[in-house]
Amino acid sequence: MNRDIFIGELTSRRYANFIWPSILMMVVLSLYYTIDTIFVARFIGEEGLAALNIVYPIQGFGWGFAVMLASGASALVSIALGKGRQREADEKFTLTCAFSVVLGLIFAVVCVIFMNPIVNILGATEVLTQDCKIFLSMYVWGIPVAFVGVAFEFFIRSDGHPTFTILLYIAGGVVHLVLDILFMGPMHMGLAGAALANILGLLATALVGLYYFCCRGQNLHFRRFPVNWKHIGHSFVNGLPEFVNESSAGIMVFCYNLVVIGIAGEIGVASVAVVLQMHYLFMSVHMGYQVGCMPLISFYYGAQEFEKINRIMRYTRNYIVATSLLLGGVLLFGAPLIAWVYAPPGDELYELSVTGLRLVSISLFFVGINVFVSGFFTCFGNGLLSSTISLSRGLVMLLIGLFVLSRLFGLTGAWLALPFADFTTLALSFGMLNRYKGRYHYKILG
Numbered sequence: 001m002n003r004d005i006f007i008g009e010l011t012s013r014r015y016a017n018f019i020w021p022s023i024l025m026m027v028v029l030s031l032y033y034t035i036d037t038i039f040v041a042r043f044i045g046e047e048g049l050a051a052l053n054i055v056y057p058i059q060g061f062g063w064g065f066a067v068m069l070a071s072g073a074s075a076l077v078s079i080a081l082g083k084g085r086q087r088e089a090d091e092k093f094t095l096t097c098a099f100s101v102v103l104g105l106i107f108a109v110v111c112v113i114f115m116n117p118i119v120n121i122l123g124a125t126e127v128l129t130q131d132c133k134i135f136l137s138m139y140v141w142g143i144p145v146a147f148v149g150v151a152f153e154f155f156i157r158s159d160g161h162p163t164f165t166i167l168l169y170i171a172g173g174v175v176h177l178v179l180d181i182l183f184m185g186p187m188h189m190g191l192a193g194a195a196l197a198n199i200l201g202l203l204a205t206a207l208v209g210l211y212y213f214c215c216r217g218q219n220l221h222f223r224r225f226p227v228n229w230k231h232i233g234h235s236f237v238n239g240l241p242e243f244v245n246e247s248s249a250g251i252m253v254f255c256y257n258l259v260v261i262g263i264a265g266e267i268g269v270a271s272v273a274v275v276l277q278m279h280y281l282f283m284s285v286h287m288g289y290q291v292g293c294m295p296l297i298s299f300y301y302g303a304q305e306f307e308k309i310n311r312i313m314r315y316t317r318n319y320i321v322a323t324s325l326l327l328g329g330v331l332l333f334g335a336p337l338i339a340w341v342y343a344p345p346g347d348e349l350y351e352l353s354v355t356g357l358r359l360v361s362i363s364l365f366f367v368g369i370n371v372f373v374s375g376f377f378t379c380f381g382n383g384l385l386s387s388t389i390s391l392s393r394g395l396v397m398l399l400i401g402l403f404v405l406s407r408l409f410g411l412t413g414a415w416l417a418l419p420f421a422d423f424t425t426l427a428l429s430f431g432m433l434n435r436y437k438g439r440y441h442y443k444i445l446g
Helices: 012-043 046-054 056-082 086-113 115-121 129-158 162-184 190-216 229-238 240-302 306-342 348-365 367-380 383-409 411-435
Strands: none
Touching: 012 046, 012 162, 012 190, 012 240, 012 306, 046 056, 046 129, 046 190, 046 240, 056 086, 056 129, 056 229, 056 240, 056 367, 086 115, 086 129, 086 229, 115 129, 129 162, 129 190, 129 240, 162 190, 229 240, 229 383, 240 306, 240 348, 240 367, 240 383, 240 411, 306 348, 306 367, 348 367, 348 411, 367 383, 367 411, 383 411
16 A cells, blocks of 8 residues: 555545654654653652753764664665666665664764763763763663664655554554663662663664564565665765754754753753753654655655655645644643653742743744755755755754853743744745755645
């Protein structure tokens, strides 16, 4: 059924059936870190939550490299499939999976060797340093597994079965959740337990992905491959926007920690964990849509079926308008309930979190179009163009807003940096869409 959408008629029902698993998958994926923050806050306390947030940039950079390689390569593989080049697609797919493991191992070893300077650079205070090392020294060994799991996720969608990606992250999420409760609850393992639960959840995800391609894959298959450095390089360049999205999240958390710890101390860093994680969780609805439609756009572009791309643009317009209003409203009015999950009313963490959640909810009214455009041009193999949008909203305008507004308005200004970045990037997003519509044969409104 899912393969029909590539070679048959593109209907709204087929499109929705193809897209929704990716949205659900991305929401479940974003719950990985959310689960940790909730249970650390409840079982360990505010200092443990602050330590978890201090080391988050390493997780962000790790995911950034994994998603950069996987998203860039999957778009190229989808284009090859669209052109009917099966052997080329299989070789590039297998090479990407193998290289993902190697890249993850390199990342883990570097983190272990430079553990002390990394923790210091991330801004850990004397109170938080030991907790940061406990979590990070164990978590990094799950990075190679995470890298190949991300690769499997993207290529399963390219294979025409996005629904199966739900199983990847439900399996990992269930393992993660159960072990979080067990390790941090009855077994009292603290942050080491949180890291171990994380690793085993990632392992479950990767094993389900491996099972798919060994037993269920239809259009992509493991095949002996030549070492094609040109493909690896093109994949990195093409996936650069996704690296910017993920790694800029790490940079954002790092900069927020530096700014907020000077304003509100360790409790402020704990509130950053709550606010930014909830913002990311809500934004994952847009991110899931983006990664879900990318294989289709790439395939149709390779097959020169431009009318189908324009139909996707119409669906995208309707989706972004509806979800932006819904998500922004839910976070704005649901802030007290969300903060209660982390701390009881009256607690300082609760009060800081409610204020922060309400202010950053403004961002959700604008972020959808920026997220879509930041990945849109990647579908055509033009990752450098997409990265311009990602750098604007995820780094340049965000840092300008964070440092300027926090100096003017304190913690309130820090929370407003996210809405500032997304609002100011809108003009760039629409400008790029308008400028390149002729080259890639699409209409902005479909």
